[in-house]
Amino acid sequence: MTARGEGEFGAVLDAQWSVGARLHGGYLLAVLGRAACESAGSGHPHVTTVSGSFVEPPEPGAADVQVRTLRVGRSVAQVSATLAQQGRPRVEALITLGSLDDAGPWWSSVEPVELPPRQECFLVPADSQGAGFPIPLMDVVEQHLHPGHLAFAFGEPARRGVVATWQRLADGTDWDPLSLLVALDPVPPASYDLGLPGWAPTIQFSAYLRRLPAPGPIRVLLRATDVGGDRMDETALVWDDKGRLVAQATQLAAVRLPA
Structure with a gap:
């Protein structure tokens, strides 16, 4: 810049x-x-x-x-x-x-999402066949998807509207408040778990950055809260390697609903 x-x-x-x-x-x-x-x-x-x-x-x-x-x-x-x-x-x-500093919360109502060890989760490739289009982002952000949230890739979405991932920057750089904005908009969108594949472009996005993340991978939980009128709203929560909530976001995205 x-x-x-x-x-x-x-x-x-x-x-x-x-x-x-x-x-x-x-x-x-x-x-x-x-x-x-x-x-x-x-x-x-x-x-x-x-x-x-x-x-x-x-x-x-x-x-x-x-x-x-x-x-x-x-x-x-x-x-x-x-x-x-x-x-x-x-x-x-x-x-x-x-x-921001790296102090823990005085009080928090949310616990980190439970994920299997990173090596047991699915590494999302940049040339994912299930997406139907290339995802160059996956060459710069390593994203390991919860194996229990992969059913959409086999045509059997769980229809819970939930996707949980491990994330780290591929070059080994530690997360900071700016790069967390990327983590708060993960791929795939929660609509995939609802049986709604395809592009889900963001219309509006609001994020809070709460504290400086500890070095290491982060855990991200993405959840759809309401879908209708060709629109979907999602919430995302991010925890650092110490299990502290470091960022959260809500977004409104467009989706194509079945007739």
């Missing part, structure tokens, strides 16, 4: 972070989050919340990012960010910035 002036940045969107022919939604929000952090300065180093709307799918290649400061306080900075190509907005986001 290249700074061009106050609140103005140039970015090059990498096709490696794609699902099929479309750039991954969490990756696009991470691009906006990085620009927001650079714009806000060292006093607010981390993205803590994001609310993004996906207006039009961007293409890999050059893009423009504009960050507008709404408010800068002692512990919180709030900005809006736009990713544009050919002069048209493609992704819009409201982003809150602050400073």
